[in-house]
Amino acid sequence: MIPFVREFDFEYGRVDRVSPRLRRVICNNPGPFTFTGTATFIVGDDEVAVIDPGPIDEAHLTALMAALKDERVTHILLTHTHADHSPLAKALQQRTGSPILAAPPPARPTSASANEGNGGEGWDETAVFPPDRVLSDGETINGPDWSLTVMATPGHASNHLAFVLPQENALLVGDHVMGWSTSVVVPPDGSMADYMRSLDRVIAGDFSVLWPTHGPPVVHPAAFLEAYKAHRLDRERQILERLAAGDTAIPQMVAAMYLGLDPRLVPAAGQSVLGHLIKLAEDGRVTATPAPTVDADWRLT
Template identity: 35%
Template structure:
């Protein structure tokens, strides 16, 4: 049975829920995931729980997950692996990180951030999701580093792994992992439908849509909601189903009809006249 222990960082907030979850996986040697903020007392707690550390992993470069990684590495004498972190060893998609008999596979899961990585232990079905899936509520997508199209692909990729338990970056452990991921996919589909419904009534700014769609949410989450709303609108714009008419991301935004390739009839992105396949074919024909 895989030994997993949580050490909760004392950084509660709107973004972090009760705080950042630092995960200690295995023992003698252990692997530590997301040391969290650079708080000496927290790092000391992690060191006591972890014992001999074989590797330190970082899911993504956000201030509630990363700053403690290098100081903790100096404390315990173990290497840090991250997709994007100065001073760490570069982590590659699909790379296996070993510590004793423990073997975790890095799964590149962009969307919450472009550098986001989850870690999977296939024997137990344990999936350490960082902020791609959290224990309560939904993940925050903040463009431009956050990208909803990539995020949806990452959710599907994680579901395909067949995880049994999710150990998130914030909030409680999720014991019905695949069900949780499906809930996340359904939530994004529902939110997109709400955005399209709002746009069907005419031009709308992001602030106007947030007031309607997030009417039952606390006001302190409205700034986060606005950024997630932008992520949905950028996805729809890329698909030709929404268009910004204002000079800034705030809008107003309007609904639009997807354009089709003038050569083959496939849907094209944005205002392109031809799909990528036809564009390439025509370029090759001209040579």
């Protein structure tokens, strides 16, 4: 079982000092995918970086500008360009004059369903791209008493990044790992194979704390991440069992595997199963007819 943590102290619009170099302001956009809302992190003091400004929300922008009073924003950084993370970047840039830094646009086509019924996890369709500077895996951004090293973590999104804060042995992990829930992987841009490789990379980092963009921090990452990985491998096993039992359609598998699931999350569960099935197809263990989509007929190879 994953040792989820769902209780933490926050108020919308309040700036909280959560570590020596991090402050957090949470946007009032709660939902089944965003939990209590999007957390925007401010790194450093006086000369700062802002990570994931959030959705278009005037109250959140006002709260951020109040938190940043008399400080210089040197960088606006995006973990990825889902609609609950990046749209406010342009408005924040207009207020601060700061450059927007992010990964390139999505490497794979995004599906229309990615922007429907998913509580804000669809793509940012505003004109964020191209960013002012494209970030590369391994590069470091420096501040007066802080630095952030870019870690490419594709999977939840093909252009997903995390940011290592070495002074605190911390990882600002975006949506790749969350303390309150598992992360959604929606094909075709989301890739379960990429996700699992990125998860192994985060595990190998041996961080002291993970700071997700939704919910509380993960303060015992080693055990948590092993449980997170085990959960994904168990889902893969369950899917293979459902196929062996004769299920051929994703809705059948979801009904059998996700008992008591919130109806709002059923489409996301189907996308997650699809992500696993595509990975299994890439591994040569299953086949899809006529093509690997959510409506396909799936069978063991």
